[in-house]
Amino acid sequence: MGSDSQRDGGATAKGAKEAPSREGVAQLFDRIAPTYDLLNRLLSFRRDVAWRRRLVDRIPRNRPVRLLDLATGTADVLITAHRRVPTLTGAVGIDMSEQMLVHGREKLTRLGLDGAIELQQGDATALDLADGSFDVATIAFGIRNVMDTPAALGEMLRILKPGGRALILEFSLPRNRVVRAIYLCFFRHILPGLGGLVSGDPKAYTYLNQTVETYPYGPAFIRILDEVGFTECSCTPLTFGIASLYSGHKPL
Numbered sequence: 518m519g520s521d522s523q524r525d526g527g528a529t530a531k532g533a534k535e536a537p538s539r540e541g542v543a544q545l546f547d548r549i550a551p552t553y554d555l556l557n558r559l560l561s562f563r564r565d566v567a568w569r570r571r572l573v574d575r576i577p578r579n580r581p582v583r584l585l586d587l588a589t590g591t592a593d594v595l596i597t598a599h600r601r602v603p604t605l606t607g608a609v610g611i612d613m614s615e616q617m618l619v620h621g622r623e624k625l626t627r628l629g630l631d632g633a634i635e636l637q638q639g640d641a642t643a644l645d646l647a648d649g650s651f652d653v654a655t656i657a658f659g660i661r662n663v664m665d666t667p668a669a670l671g672e673m674l675r676i677l678k679p680g681g682r683a684l685i686l687e688f689s690l691p692r693n694r695v696v697r698a699i700y701l702c703f704f705r706h707i708l709p710g711l712g713g714l715v716s717g718d719p720k721a722y723t724y725l726n727q728t729v730e731t732y733p734y735g736p737a738f739i740r741i742l743d744e745v746g747f748t749e750c751s752c753t754p755l756t757f758g759i760a761s762l763y764s765g766h767k768p769l
């Protein structure tokens with residue numbers, strides 16, 4: 518295992534206290550789907566776009582790539598991959614929330630990508646996909662929402678070809694104390710209010726924030742990747758560690 522980060526974050530992969538059921542999570546995203554993209558750009562000052570690019574830029578370009586994106590939401594990772602990975606031969610996105618997929622499909626139609634990218638409704642912890650059928654599996658800001666982190670990572674490992682790569686983007690907490698204090702102030706006191714105001718669902722943004730503060734990150738998340746069976750696992754903190762990009766390989 519190699520890690521760019523020595524941080525050890527979070528306590529449990531099970532997420533915040535009083536976590537909703539799997540269906541409850543899908544319903545929560547159904548409710549916030551209409552304003553999801555707008556709020557992502559607004560609340561992250563558009564850093565979310567740059568973070569997804571960093572993830573996509575880790576996809577190999579020297580060979581054909583069949584890509585699976587879990588918890589794909591409104592398909593931003595797949596759209597970014599389509600633009601930046603010339604060797605992409607297939608792209609499938611899976612999400613539990615029907616409404617997130619509706620907005621994703623609208624975007625794909627608008628961009629003329631509905632023939633190139635396929636979106637399916639499904640559960641990341643129980644995929645109806647063949648073993649060893651993808652070169653790369655990604656998940657952006659979704660792993661902390663799936664309720665059973667090792668099960669979702671296990672499914673990523675199963676559907677990857679030997680030598681295939683998993684790329685995971687997730688929120689984390691800044692290591693520097695001062696940056697962390699400033700960030701947590703914004704994150705706890707401004708972000709849920711703004712999210713609630715624009716989406717009309719204050720509870721959703723309060724829950725989503727709590728999950729960030731309780732979810733494992735850095736070396737703690739690397740340990741989970743190792744335990745699931747990935748090799749050459751690494752973590753790259755992005756923007757002072759507000760997000761982290763993890764990578765792991767399926768052994769040959």
Ligand SMILES: C[S@@+](CC[C@H](N)C(=O)[O-])C[C@H]1O[C@@H](n2cnc3c(N)ncnc32)[C@H](O)[C@@H]1O
Pocket residue numbers: 539542543546587588589590591592593594611612613614617639640641642656657658659662663664
């Ligand atoms: C914060 S959004 C991330 C969406 C997108 N990946 C992005 O980068 O914006 C989290 C997504 O995870 C989905 N999700 C949560 N649990 C899931 C599960 N068990 N299986 C599939 N999707 C799930 C939600 O429906 C939601 O669309």
